[in-house]
């Protein structure tokens with residue numbers, strides 16, 4: 001399978017303090033990869049490196065081309081990033097913000113193409129934000145805002161989409177709706193998806209591969225049933241867990257055990 005991203009010895013430090021240490025991995029094209037790991041393990045920092053926002057040590061390649069040789073505009077056409085903290089104080093409407101996703105595709109003099117608004121309309125439908133089109137960003141709920149930024153990223157028509165905890169503010173129905181949508185885009189349009197999630201059960205249901213991080217290192221990666229090993233996860237997260245097979249299919253369901261049940265373990 002051809003690779004969308006190849007990372008060789010990626011390391012990063014904030015003001016001399018190392019937070020990522022020699023990460024090596026490969027993300028196959030048209031796959032759904034989910035980064036998991038405790039708070040502060042380096043997931044967001046890694047996403048910012050992949051998004052081209054932070055420059056790391058080591059070598060990063062996109063579709064077998066060294067990232068340093070790709071222009072900013074081309075990089076933006078290939079990779080869209082939905083950050084963890086979304087800006088709500090833009091003085092723009094939902095529709096305007098989503099259309100901004102077309103900016104890496106603008107021609108000379110910043111002139112848009114005729115089909116830009118058709119693309120925006122389509123992504124607004126599939127992310128269920130059409131009814132919010134004329135609303136201002138600062139008048140939206142957390143979940144609505146999250147769907148608007150996912151729509152903007154899709155409007156970019158990227159080959160790779162990076163999402164940092166995109167389901168954090170979504171109710172159950174919208175969580176599944178967003179995850180199903182991403183899975184469909186992977187299957188129908190060969191989109192490569194890399195997501196950060198603290199929801200290990202969503203990760204197990206949708207991830208083709210999970211990347212488990214701890215203290216800035218990549219502890220394990222592979223299929224959910226391999227990575228979600230009870231001993232490893234209890235050690236990484238420092239809590240007692242129950243891991244069972246899902247009644248839905250061949251993937252695990254993880255339950256953290258509340259203190260009052262610990263005497264049974």
Ligand SMILES: Nc1ncnc2c1ncn2[C@@H]1O[C@H](COP(=O)(O)OP(=O)(O)OP(=O)(O)O)[C@@H](O)[C@H]1O
Pocket residue numbers: 014019037038039040041042043044045046
């Ligand atoms: N701008 C920054 N300046 C200095 N240190 C930072 C900065 N951003 C993050 N860090 C530190 O880098 C480490 C990794 O942070 P990062 O946000 O990448 O972790 P994370 O796994 O995404 O965490 P979380 O699950 O809590 O979102 C942490 O120790 C954090 O305190």
